Amino acid sequence: MAEHYLPENLPTHIQHYIDGKFVDSVGGETFDVLDPVSNGNYATAAAGQKADIDLAVAAATKAFTDGPWPRMKPRERARVLNRIADAVEAQEGRLAELETFDSGLPITQARGQALRAAENFRFFADLIVAQFDDAMKVPGAQINYVNRKPIGVAGLITPWNTPFMLESWKLAPALASGCTVVLKPAEFTPLSASLWATIFEDAGLPHGVFNLVNGLGEAAGDALVKHPDVPLISFTGETTTGQTIFRNAATSLKGLSMELGGKSPCVVFADADLDAAIDSALFGVFSLNGERCTAGSRILVERSVYDEFCEKYAARARNIVVGDPHDPKTEVGALVHPEHYNKVMSYVEIGKSEGRLLAGGGRPEGLDTGNYVAPTVFADVKPDARIFQEEIFGPVVAITPFENDDEALALANGVKYGLAAYIWTQNLTRAHNFAQNVEAGMVWLNSHNVRDLRTPFGGVKASGLGHEGGFRSIDFYTDQQAVHITLGTVHTPKFGASAVN
Ligand code: NAD
Numbered sequence: 001m002a003e004h005y006l007p008e009n010l011p012t013h014i015q016h017y018i019d020g021k022f023v024d025s026v027g028g029e030t031f032d033v034l035d036p037v038s039n040g041n042y043a044t045a046a047a048g049q050k051a052d053i054d055l056a057v058a059a060a061t062k063a064f065t066d067g068p069w070p071r072m073k074p075r076e077r078a079r080v081l082n083r084i085a086d087a088v089e090a091q092e093g094r095l096a097e098l099e100t101f102d103s104g105l106p107i108t109q110a111r112g113q114a115l116r117a118a119e120n121f122r123f124f125a126d127l128i129v130a131q132f133d134d135a136m137k138v139p140g141a142q143i144n145y146v147n148r149k150p151i152g153v154a155g156l157i158t159p160w161n162t163p164f165m166l167e168s169w170k171l172a173p174a175l176a177s178g179c180t181v182v183l184k185p186a187e188f189t190p191l192s193a194s195l196w197a198t199i200f201e202d203a204g205l206p207h208g209v210f211n212l213v214n215g216l217g218e219a220a221g222d223a224l225v226k227h228p229d230v231p232l233i234s235f236t237g238e239t240t241t242g243q244t245i246f247r248n249a250a251t252s253l254k255g256l257s258m259e260l261g262g263k264s265p266c267v268v269f270a271d272a273d274l275d276a277a278i279d280s281a282l283f284g285v286f287s288l289n290g291e292r293c294t295a296g297s298r299i300l301v302e303r304s305v306y307d308e309f310c311e312k313y314a315a316r317a318r319n320i321v322v323g324d325p326h327d328p329k330t331e332v333g334a335l336v337h338p339e340h341y342n343k344v345m346s347y348v349e350i351g352k353s354e355g356r357l358l359a360g361g362g363r364p365e366g367l368d369t370g371n372y373v374a375p376t377v378f379a380d381v382k383p384d385a386r387i388f389q390e391e392i393f394g395p396v397v398a399i400t401p402f403e404n405d406d407e408a409l410a411l412a413n414g415v416k417y418g419l420a421a422y423i424w425t426q427n428l429t430r431a432h433n434f435a436q437n438v439e440a441g442m443v444w445l446n447s448h449n450v451r452d453l454r455t456p457f458g459g460v461k462a463s464g465l466g467h468e469g470g471f472r473s474i475d476f477y478t479d480q481q482a483v484h485i486t487l488g489t490v491h492t493p494k495f496g497a498s499a500v501n
Contacts, residue, residue, distance in 0.1 A: 004038050005326040007097045014045035014190050016052055016214055017197040019059035020207030026051040031216065033190060036104035036334040036341075037324065037370045045190045048215030053182065053223035056211035060153040060180040061229050063208030070150045070178035074128045081125035081176060083203035088118040088168075091199070095192060099164055100325045102191035104334035104371060107326050109288055117168035123453045124176035124473070131474060140488055147481040150178030151255065154232040154477060155224040157217075157245070160186035160336050161291040161393075167193060170234045173473035175209065182211045182230070184221050186237075188337045190214045217241065228252050232477065235259070236293075238391075239417075239462045257466040257476050259293070259458060261391040262419030264440065265412040266296030267402075270304045272424035276446070278313050281397075284422060284448040286320055286375050289333055290395035291340075293463075294420040294442070294449045298381075298388060299399045300411050306401040310379045313399070314358035317375045322364045332395050334371040341371035344394030347387055351378045354385035355398060383414050391417065405430060413439045419459035422448060441467065 014033065015022040024030075029047040034040065046052075064070055069077070088095070095117075096110040105113075133146035156170040163185055174181050185193040193212055200210045213220050217237075225233055225248045235245055236259040249256055266284055268277045284296035301309045325333030335341045348361060355378030364374040373395055381388050381398035388398050402408040412421060421440035425431050435443040441459040444450070451457070458467035468476060 005101070005324065007094075007101050010042060010101070011191070011194075012043050014043055014194055014214060016046050016048060016056070017194065017210070017212040018052070018056045019062075019211065020201070022194075022197065025049060025215075026055070031187060033102070034337060035101055036336055039338055039370065043191070045187075045214045048184070048213035048220035048223075050219070050223040052213050052215070053220055053227060056182045056213045057153055057224075057227050057229050059208040060182050060211050063206060064150075064152055064180040067180070067206050067208060069175075069180060069206050069209045072178070074131065077176060077178065078125035078129050080203050080205055081121045081128075081172065084199055084205070085118040085121035085125070087199045087203055088114055088121065091195065095164060095195060097326075098192050098195070099162075099189075100333070102189045103160060103163060103336050104325050105162070105288060106330045106333045108328055108330075110325075113162050113165040117165045120165075120168040120172040120453070124172040127470065127474065128176040131471070133480070142487060143485045145483050145485075147483050148478045149481065151477060151479055152179060152231045153229060154179045154181045154234060155227070155230045156181055156183045157221050157224065157233065157235045157237065158183070158185050159237045160188040161288060161293070163189040164192040164195070166236055167196065169468070170236075171196070171210070173468070174234070174477050175205070177474050177477035179232070179477045180209045180211075182213060182224055184213055184215065184217075184224050187214070187216050188340075221245075222248065225249055225254075226251070231255060233257070234468070234476070242464070255476065257468055258464045259468070260419075260462060260464045261393075261417060262293045262295065262459060262463050263298060263389065263391050263415045263417040264294055264296050264420040264422070265438070266299045266422040267408050267412055267424065267434065268299065268301045268305070268309060269408075269423075269425035269427070269430065270302040271426045272305075273426070273446070274305060274309065274312075277424040278309065278316065280422070280424075280448045281313065282316055282320075285397045286317070286332055286395050289335055290344075290375075291336065291393050292449075295393075296420070296422045296448070297392065297397055298411075298415075299397060300402050300408055301399060302408070303401045303403050310358060310377075310399055314377050314379075317359040317377045317397075320375045322367065322372055322374060332373075332375055335373060335394060336371070338371060340393070341373065344373055344392055344396065347390070347392045347394070347396055348373065348376050351376065351381075351385075351387045351396065351398070354387050355379060355381040358399075360395070383411055389415050405434065409434060409437055416462040417459065418461035419463035420444070420449060
């Protein structure tokens with residue numbers, strides 16, 4: 001096997017970044033960080049506790065109440081955001097290398113993540129400058145307007161799949177809105193998050209506006225969610241974690257944005273362009289190692305093309321190049337962590353009694369160490385199977401046949417999740433009717449997931465609450481106060497003004 005790739009100048013210790021300084025935990029706690037190819041500890045990271053979160057929230061609160069950031073004109077904030085985007089782009093190679101090393105994403109797919117992160121900052125820089133609010137006139141009586149203001153300290157809690165890019169989804173709109181932030185990145189992949197600190201500092205973001213606390217969800221994440229001075233939590237992660245956060249945020253009635261798990265259907269009708277559907281359905285579940293929330297991990301195929309689809313799809317899946325994430329030829333890399341690898345492998349075993357195994361089914365040949373799973377395809381999967389119902393979050397797909405539109409819709413909607421849906425048909429009427437009836441926050445017709453940053457992003461049912469994307473993200477991070485101005489005399493009933501006997 002090829003020699004284990006080590007990026008140059010790899011840190012051996014990862015710190016928090018609070019009030020403009022890299023620091024360790026107050027109590028000195030640390031946790032070990034593994035790389036997914038050797039599963040060796042390559043670094044320790046500061047493990048944030050309540051005391052560290054308290055310091056980060058205090059810095060963010062001070063930057064919000066006394067600092068310039070929330071008071072700056074949108075154009076001034078936009079200039080900083082554009083400089084951040086330039087810096088992210090300039091570091092594309094380094095970012096991709098670190099991300100690939102830490103998360104196991106194939107290098108060609110990690111490169112795209114840096115560019116997408118930069119684009120998020122550019123998008124929200126443009127949006128905040130163009131943003132305006134309504135003024136309303138009641139003739140002769142009132143003029144009313146909306147006074148929009150940043151809410152305060154936003155707690156941002158993110159998962160380990162495409163960590164840097166997903167952090168940018170929250171950082172860009174929160175900062176554009178004038179909020180200050182405390183970011184708690186995922187403990188499996190803390191490496192790339194510390195790059196933000198230098199990028200932000202160089203771009204001129206005032207100290208205290210961005211704070212980073214590493215650590216475990218149950219300690220650092222929990223303290224952030226329960227902190228009384230944090231009015232907002234934007235969370236991306238598992239549905240069960242989202243439920244815990246909901247409960248814990250109830251005491252202080254925080255604003256919550258929840259992007260949760262998925263088990264999205266990819267529905268292929270017989271009239272679809274089958275070759276295009278196969279390309280897309282392969283990419284839709286095997287890109288990013290299958291560790292993507294919007295993966296089309298249940299493929300529903302119309303009976304008359306089912307056998308042909310399964311045969312062609314499985315042949316291609318067997319041919320996918322699995323290997324060292326740093327090798328540009330690699331299409332599927334190593335799963336993020338041994339714990340996650342074991343979870344995915346346990347579903348592969350469950351699948352063997354729930355479906356007909358067409359491809360994969362375990363470790364790929366020749367890769368005896370590292371968290372590698374061969375792209376795995378199960379056909380004839382029944383809708384009550386666990387591999388049909390539960391999010392696996394790895395390179396494993398379930399294929400199920402259907403007879404007609406009604407059955408396809410019932411199968412598509414027959415899970416607790418509702419994040420995305422992909423529909424393949426040439427029939428316009430069917431496409432739109434299906435799109436409107438499928439229980440999914442986002443639908444793509446004849447395509448895999450291609451984002452337009454202006455559109456709502458989010459899921460329904462167990463896949464999330466609230467939608468971000470475009471102006472909706474700005475709405476989440478800002479209050480819209482209604483100010484009413486009286487133009488004339490207001491009719492006021494005169495309480496207590498009757499003659500006193
Ligand atoms: P996770 O829920 O285990 O962890 C996510 C984050 O929450 C981590 O930073 C973790 O430390 C923190 N956390 C854990 N327990 C916490 C607690 N009690 N209080 C506060 N914070 C806590 O999720 P994961 O395994 O890192 O990510 C994979 C999941 O994320 C999948 O379910 C996937 O579908 C989902 N995801 C959703 C989207 C989306 O936009 N809907 C995008 C990417 C990933």
